Amino acid sequence: MSLLLDLFTIVAVSGGLFFFLAGTVGLLRFPDTLTRLHALTKADNLGLGLIVLGLLPQCPDIVSALKLVAIWALVQLGGATASQLIAEFARRGGGER
Amino acid sequence: MTPATLYGLCAAALVAIGLFGLILHPSPLRKVISFNLVGSGTFLFFGVAARRGAVAGFLGDPVPQAMVITGIVVAFAATALAVALLLRMLESGAPTVDGPPEQPDDLSP
Amino acid sequence: MSLAVDLVMVLLILTAAVWTILARDRRDAVIAFIVLGLLLSLVWMRLLAVDVALTEAAVGGGATGLVLLRACARLLPVEADGALPGLRLQVAVGVLCAVVGACLAAVILSPPEPAPSLAPAVAAHMEDVGLKNPVTVVLLAYRALDTLLEKVVLVLGLIGVWALAPDLFWGGRPASLRAAVPSGTLTFLARVLPPIGVLIGIYLVWNGADHPGGTFQGGTVLAAMWLLVMMADLGDPPETRALRLRRLVAVGPALFIAVGLAGFGMADGFLSYPPGYAKPIIVAVEVALALSIAVILGLMVAGPAAKEPDQ
Amino acid sequence: MAEFLFAAAAIVLVLTGLGLARMLWGPSPADRMMAAQLLGTGGGAIAVLVAIAGDMTAVLDIALTLALLAAFAAVALTLGEPGSKRRGGEE
Structure with a gap:
């Protein structure tokens, strides 16, 4: 069971790391502000x-798990x-001079 | 080299970079930002001292840590006061490199 | 492996710091400074100073960034802002700053052995105070006088900001913080987030006795929520002459001083607590201080009065 | 498991750190602010990973504070804009 949970975490x-990679690549490579x-x-x-x-199964107690979910929700x-x-800021041209 | 030493060198660099901006930037707001950089470097120095003083079962010496917390809050207060002073200076029409003040309607007689 | 990560972190910090100085536009410099605050908060986490990391996250990234961005908004954009003086002067000052930096680096590279530490002195008194967070013990017992004076500095800073109001406006409302263009999204956030934020602020204050957290962190979070409400135009900054407001500003420092004076009669002297009662007294002082800090920080961001007081 | 989570935290730091290039390139303040936004989210991710991997639940509070103030800088950015008549001034 524990092995299964560890596998789930990994x-x-x-x-999650893949989507951080996607976010960074997109931020650097996409052509304009909105994309x-x-x-x-x-x-x-x-x-x-x-x-x-992924971290939820590794939580030591229920309070930490709740905090994790709260962090994500926030x-x-x-x-x-x-x-x-x-x-909105970019559309109004706030970005450019 | 321990991580603490590395961050100590980083703190020294932060102070140097901040000092550079503090001396060279003509604009008061940029001076305030640069001064905050010097402050951040100084606080990091304290952090390194705290990390090195980790004895008696603590993860770090709590005295420098507490001083840094105090310092961060005082630095914020100083920044807010400096910014208020700078805006007031501009509103009263003092010529600076930041250009002419905006025309706030509520200040017109 | 671990040191490689630290090297990356230092590299990122130096990038943000250099850009803070070199960016042409002042607003770009402020954004770089906010990034620097976020990075430093992670560094404090790495140095195992969680209390400081919390403070840096709340003040460095949040409150200071807001003050600086608001200042940018009130200054007209001018091209010359980022222009540094001539190259020869830059090199001269650069050399000077490099020397200062090198001296500081030399200090870091030749640390005293054994490393000086006041931790044992704090540990010796932890039992008497009855709190489990060493940083709070230092702030409110071991070095309570520093903390008291720092509160006085905050109040003086606020008086300084208020004193910049033109005579005509003394006691009136500070300039509105609202965004230039109203936004439904912002209003939504300012309605949903503050209840959660106030809860987290109270939690941080309460938690500060035994775990990382405390008055500054909690107070700053509370102030941030108040400012959010003001930025979304759901409430104007209050009149600075309002008596209730001034009482809130004073309640924390006043209670702290009163407790300090009571120490003469009930314990060993100024700011010493009667044995056995240290914890409840400290928690009471912390709650009052958190309230005052929240109000003071919010008012400092709002700035001096910019409107005539209502009749 | 702890090593994997620490390594994941390091990777998040490198990835979001690369995003700082956008802070340098711009071209608009909106783009630069996005780099800060990405780093804020990344900082939260790093904090939760370190908190669970190192069994330091107090670090979760850092992530909680970062998450709470996630939108704060972006809100402050919209306070005054070039092109609008009022820049955070009074009516």
């Missing part, structure tokens, strides 16, 4: 999400709002 955390923003949200959602999911809320604000 798979999920690796998945880059799209790449960024992948790291927010799936990168951190999969890492948190990043969802904050990341989504930040993306929206940055997008």
